Amino acid sequence: MELTRRNALAIGAGAFAATILPFKVSAAADEAMMAFTGGADVADGGITITSPEIAENGNTVPVSVDAPGAVSILLLADGNPDPKTAVANFGPLAAAQRVSMRIRLAGSQNIVAIAKMADGSFVKASNPIKVTIGGCGG
Numbered sequence: 001m002e003l004t005r006r007n008a009l010a011i012g013a014g015a016f017a018a019t020i021l022p023f024k025v026s027a028a029a030d031e032a033m034m035a036f037t038g039g040a041d042v043a044d045g046g047i048t049i050t051s052p053e054i055a056e057n058g059n060t061v062p063v064s065v066d067a068p069g070a071v072s073i074l075l076l077a078d079g080n081p082d083p084k085t086a087v088a089n090f091g092p093l094a095a096a097q098r099v100s101m102r103i104r105l106a107g108s109q110n111i112v113a114i115a116k117m118a119d120g121s122f123v124k125a126s127n128p129i130k131v132t133i134g135g136c137g138g
Contacts (some may be wrong), residue, residue, distance in 0.1 A: 024086050029083040036074040036114055037122050046123035047113050052119060058131040064100035067115035079109025105131050
């Protein structure tokens, strides 16, 4: 391949986009987290995330979140183009504050769960998941 000015500009634009996109995705996860918590402090612990360490197919990754005493759970996939994956609300008659689902992951990333507890405090936990075949076009 001959390196022309046009090719150099295309390679430079691609490299620039590749470096900016992860920051933009992370900013979207931070915005979703801020909207859920309202800027309140978030402590670690109190939530159990069950997910595979390695997912062969990113299209259907089984994830369950158990947060005893929670009134609401937010699940984020911080590497997806739209990181907000699910919000589960629990009423006073809920038998257990637990959700299970299959989610789509664009690639290897962290799954973050934030729970709003009955006293108004927030707790979070995260699990890394390695995806060998991405589910969002990867």
